[in-house]
Amino acid sequence: MSGMMNTFIGGESASTPEKSQGQSQNDQCDMFINVVYSGHKGKSASQNPNHEWFLKKRKFLERKGLLRSKSEPYIPPYKQRRDEAKAGQSSSTVSSTEGSHSQRPRVSFKHDTTRPQPAQVKPKVEPGVRRPVSGRCSKHSRKTRKDKLLNPAVAGPASAQGAPVPGDVSDSNQRAISLLDGLNIPALAPALINPSKYAAIDCEMVGGGPKGQVSMLARCSVVSYEGDVIFDEYIKPDQPVTCYRTRWSGIRPSHLVNAMPFQEAKKQVAKLLHGKVVVGHAVHHDFQSLAYVHPPSHTRDTQKIPLLNLKGGFEVQQMVSLKILSKAILNKVIQTGKDGHSSLEDARATMKLYRAVASDWEKVLATGYNFWGVFKGLTPK
Numbered sequence: 001m002s003g004m005m006n007t008f009i010g011g012e013s014a015s016t017p018e019k020s021q022g023q024s025q026n027d028q029c030d031m032f033i034n035v036v037y038s039g040h041k042g043k044s045a046s047q048n049p050n051h052e053w054f055l056k057k058r059k060f061l062e063r064k065g066l067l068r069s070k071s072e073p074y075i076p077p078y079k080q081r082r083d084e085a086k087a088g089q090s091s092s093t094v095s096s097t098e099g100s101h102s103q104r105p106r107v108s109f110k111h112d113t114t115r116p117q118p119a120q121v122k123p124k125v126e127p128g129v130r131r132p133v134s135g136r137c138s139k140h141s142r143k144t145r146k147d148k149l150l151n152p153a154v155a156g157p158a159s160a161q162g163a164p165v166p167g168d169v170s171d172s173n174q175r176a177i178s179l180l181d182g183l184n185i186p187a188l189a190p191a192l193i194n195p196s197k198y199a200a201i202d203c204e205m206v207g208g209g210p211k212g213q214v215s216m217l218a219r220c221s222v223v224s225y226e227g228d229v230i231f232d233e234y235i236k237p238d239q240p241v242t243c244y245r246t247r248w249s250g251i252r253p254s255h256l257v258n259a260m261p262f263q264e265a266k267k268q269v270a271k272l273l274h275g276k277v278v279v280g281h282a283v284h285h286d287f288q289s290l291a292y293v294h295p296p297s298h299t300r301d302t303q304k305i306p307l308l309n310l311k312g313g314f315e316v317q318q319m320v321s322l323k324i325l326s327k328a329i330l331n332k333v334i335q336t337g338k339d340g341h342s343s344l345e346d347a348r349a350t351m352k353l354y355r356a357v358a359s360d361w362e363k364v365l366a367t368g369y370n371f372w373g374v375f376k377g378l379t380p381k
Helices: 017-021 049-064 077-091 142-150 171-183 262-273 283-290 306-312 322-330 343-366 371-375
Strands: 002-011 029-038 198-208 214-224 229-236 241-243 277-280 299-301
Touching: 171 306, 171 371, 198 262, 198 283, 198 343, 214 262, 214 283, 214 343, 229 262, 229 343, 262 283, 277 283, 277 343, 283 299, 306 322, 306 343, 322 343
Parallel strands: 198 277, 277 299
Antiparallel strands: 002 029, 198 214, 198 241, 214 229
């Protein structure tokens, strides 16, 4: 409700009646007062429910110590930590009866040196056994473990390496040996090995996509049973290369300038491998890079042949790299230098590894014996 009221006030001068009668109209004093009133009052800030809720919430957080009060100056977090550390050092000399609880400095035991520390016992290290590197035990130290496998002489006794020695064979290896001995491999009929039906393959990949996470084929090498080259070509991927992985693949941009297109290389390799027994190390990665499927009955993966692990002195279920297997069984060092790996060298090493156990392993496969199924207890013997 609002409106306007006009009020008139007329006044006379304070003179005698006779004089006032003779006064002119100009001597009179007239006054108009305009009063504007409104019956509606706007909401103040304190009556706003949202603002009231905000103020209550702020006071609650200030009481809990979770929010700094407006009256308190702002102190950066690093200064707060520094002041708390100083207060913790000085609080050890303050009596428990001095001052109120709220005025006592906060005690920090994070860097408290007054507490008695447990005595540090240095581990006993046997002669010839290397100590852990960078606080990691020798079992999980990648560099130390690699040195042990490549050069067992620097690692001390064989029992410290975890390698099977007489009287110290692991349970899994003992079980594998007993299963293979139960077959009596020497008494089995010799399997017919036709060298012309065997081929070894190895591929090198480069990276594509974001951060080079997608593996793409860049080189493929196929060798015969004797190690002769059947196919060795650089291959240009269908997608742009974002990471050449030169340290491992050995591929450089110049290698792919006039390289064979991927689709053509895929057809040629598939034609060469058709009907052959393909040998490879972790060969499923090579087949995946070629978008190729090969029959499992005609595939020999040197990473999953128990005879190779037993021959090299490793756990039967351990996935040993090609480099370590070649050093342990063939006494040959591969994949060295800064130029990266060579798929041709890896393919030849893979075929040599397989030939070391080919006669015995082919005898086992010829009987139809499912070694891994029996070893893992999945199928009856």
